[in-house]
Amino acid sequence: MPKTERWQWYVEEFSATEQHHHALEETYYSGKTPFQSVAVVRSATFGKMLILDGDTQSSQADERIYHETLVHPALAAASDRSSVLILGGGEGATLREVLRSPDVRSCTMVDIDGEVVALSKRYLPEWGAAAWDDARADVVIGDALAFLREREQTFGVIVSDLTEPLPDSPSHPLFNGNVFRDIKARLADGGVYVLQASTAGFHNMALHAKMARTLRGFFVHVRSFYTHVPAFDNDWAFLACSDRSDLAALDPATIDAYVAKLRGENYFYDAETHRRLFALPLYLRRELAKAGETF
Amino acid sequence: MPKTERWQWYVEEFSATEQHHHALEETYYSGKTPFQSVAVVRSATFGKMLILDGDTQSSQADERIYHETLVHPALAAASDRSSVLILGGGEGATLREVLRSPDVRSCTMVDIDGEVVALSKRYLPEWGAAAWDDARADVVIGDALAFLREREQTFGVIVSDLTEPLPDSPSHPLFNGNVFRDIKARLADGGVYVLQASTAGFHNMALHAKMARTLRGFFVHVRSFYTHVPAFDNDWAFLACSDRSDLAALDPATIDAYVAKLRGENYFYDAETHRRLFALPLYLRRELAKAGETF
Amino acid sequence: MPKTERWQWYVEEFSATEQHHHALEETYYSGKTPFQSVAVVRSATFGKMLILDGDTQSSQADERIYHETLVHPALAAASDRSSVLILGGGEGATLREVLRSPDVRSCTMVDIDGEVVALSKRYLPEWGAAAWDDARADVVIGDALAFLREREQTFGVIVSDLTEPLPDSPSHPLFNGNVFRDIKARLADGGVYVLQASTAGFHNMALHAKMARTLRGFFVHVRSFYTHVPAFDNDWAFLACSDRSDLAALDPATIDAYVAKLRGENYFYDAETHRRLFALPLYLRRELAKAGETF
């Protein structure tokens, strides 16, 4: 690679001692919204990347791994997926995956940062694709918490694609018992609530385990699942919560029937992948079995 | 972290545009053997790390993920695990895992680089642990190829822990049809040959797929399995080859019975983890199904 | 510094083993012209920086060190500075410094890359300042070589602010005997030709010495001078060539009288600084005294 192509780098700092350096081919945008800093860049390996507050949110090359994992197990398991709610998900790919299911008749997405939505439409059209213009989509720019409290509608599936509830994050006030009660109030009876839920890496499982412990106080079935997302340099975890469905026990035939009806082809997910996602290694099962703090 | 702790870094270059930077707390050793460059360092997140030719070989914090995956599925599936052969594996952890099985009566390990073995005994005692002194162990410093050709013994399990067959690697001549014929000659009838087999990352699956295609010409059952190894920043793949056992179909009860007999506790592997390892995502199954070159 | 401010870095590679990393606060522009890649960025220490083909060209914080050194010794020494020619100098600061002298009645600047000129006007207004609109300025977008051959005018001072004549640079064809003959043809009798002339760092003096040796074949007096330019991380060298003036012997009173007449205040240069610039350390004098190749 000639030197002129290698002057600008995106450095993701995982800690004071661990960093991933990506040489960038282009910086499309770099700025601040009222809520966070935003950048859209392009690297040779990952293609376009969306960066919020210095953290990779998704990359063109592997965002389907993340978004198919977030959306399809929950939709496959839901007894009623006609109406879906997405919290966050500003880049539009969660919306895109939800709308690939012909059973979905309406999908409401609530994101607080309208600038991220606008930047994603402009710079990341591959993410949202036709979903932004789908008649079933209702994109609300606003506070997810207020939305949950003010609406009376219920949803068969609620997908939370918020950033992690770290102290400085705009998502932090969205992770506590009051909010879970609000979410349950919006969830149809027996519906599925799924959320991205921090990392499952051996060195950093504590936040995920705390999220899982907290949610077990609110739902009959709370299942952890995870996959390595290369652009995150980490094993990324999710939680599937329901009073009726145990996603770890979902029948392979049900999954494959669901996948077969999706518009377009999956890249990552089907019944075999589902088996991988929900089969957890020993060290993670041990961590999840520990007692400890809740939110 | 004070500045004085952060002056020395290990930079692993995955490509001209992707790097992982680890701040080091200590460099125990850095030098060259007749075969490769070797370093033993320590980082805050990964503990001690063994680096060969600039690539991470294993880290104290997660080497059990790699070594349990390399060793135990094969041993669990083998009809006869009384005698095991390890090719490579200089740091001793593969030997340690093999010897945890009380069914193993002898384990021969052949590594060409005696200096790596000596450095591992000195600086990485946690890797080999008591295995170096186990009466069942026979550590041979020498050329694996010559060993395969000169011995007449057969083994119920052969574990290949060689570095990747990249053009400049000392392992390169060990990956071709002649060698596989030699390996089969040393493998007991119906035995299991398992090897670490490059990456399964979405951006770099080609070498693994080529290895798999090649081995399908030699064995009835050739199964890919993989796990994310955090210290490698990658999904790491393995191949299990046998004329009798299909490791993807191994019975959970058999696995758990095998694991229950191991000395000490597993960190990563059991029947549920086995299910994860062998359940492959769509994109990898598609890659493996493609026709293409062989070695 | 919060993590969100430190995700983007400009890495200047001096060699395969030496790099300077600057955390960037902003990337104003990054793209390619027909001649080179261009970026305008901002760092905390250096302010705005202009980067061509991955190399720092000038920084807001210390560009006066470079530009005062390039321009004022030559103008102070020239017997006639009424008309000045600048080759290159696209960011406009060389033009700005020349026009600070009230003795200058016209200054022609010839730069091949009109996009760099336009980007500098837009993003680096501090560099060119009022000079772009000065009635004495004549900015020609075009090939310096063609300009030298086609014009018949002569100039009392010619200032070359071209990038280094490295093999891939657009400046490479501008550094050879034919060009020096063309320059002499445009230089008034006894005029001064000054050029930026690569580094004088102990580890990288060879190109400068070769430039000096070459020019000694064309001019009676050829003097090296240099200063450390922090944004370049290097000792930067210049050559002053004249058949009449020996700049190393220039009278301090002449310098101070010249400086006193300049519009605005100098930051770096006066008679004492001149003494520093032209007093060379032993190792550099030894290098310059060696025989060797010429261009």
Place this chain on the structure above:
Amino acid sequence: MPKTERWQWYVEEFSATEQHHHALEETYYSGKTPFQSVAVVRSATFGKMLILDGDTQSSQADERIYHETLVHPALAAASDRSSVLILGGGEGATLREVLRSPDVRSCTMVDIDGEVVALSKRYLPEWGAAAWDDARADVVIGDALAFLREREQTFGVIVSDLTEPLPDSPSHPLFNGNVFRDIKARLADGGVYVLQASTAGFHNMALHAKMARTLRGFFVHVRSFYTHVPAFDNDWAFLACSDRSDLAALDPATIDAYVAKLRGENYFYDAETHRRLFALPLYLRRELAKAGETF
């Protein structure tokens, strides 16, 4: 450069946003003494480097620039250089330069960190060379402050090669009025006290100026001088203090006579270099002329 040669890097952090990265060919030593962290490494451009608390102290390739500048102007100016005191200077190169003068009959060096002295003898023999065994050398491991107070001897030249008086440095208590009184008490009448005195870079002159202001309260003549030291990535400053000698006005003939008598050849320093060292640019003279705090 092959990848295997480029895995280990020394990162010097100048600030949270500026870093110099050196690829290392070897780490000879890395550890901690009771006073500081110490490393001895080797890079392609700079050769061996001594690093204390994460900061470059000297490099094989350019240490003569630093050490000749620290020692020879003071010795050249001193009316009596028969006995010299060095404070700090653990790597031995300051001692080596002092002993190159045949006029020096004894040189006492006091360094608190005996481990740095021992490591320098072992790993950096090029620095101290024959000086360690010179009969005129008296190397005292101990506290410089105690030494100054307990001895009654006076010295014609005192050379301070202590690390910068930053808050956490072992040198911090050695920089205040009481210490300067102690130093004057040990300095022969009309002797010269010279010290390394932080940076003169445009972005970081404040500490140097404060040191200069402080010393003007103790000596008739206090002169700043500086040179770019490539391994430091910075303009490095010194202060020459004397009640009799003004080093900025030192006669070139005196300097050249002094240099001619030195054993071996200089690399950097002679009368012309002296002129460069003491001729300061405008911005630094302005900074030094400002009123402000003292130590």
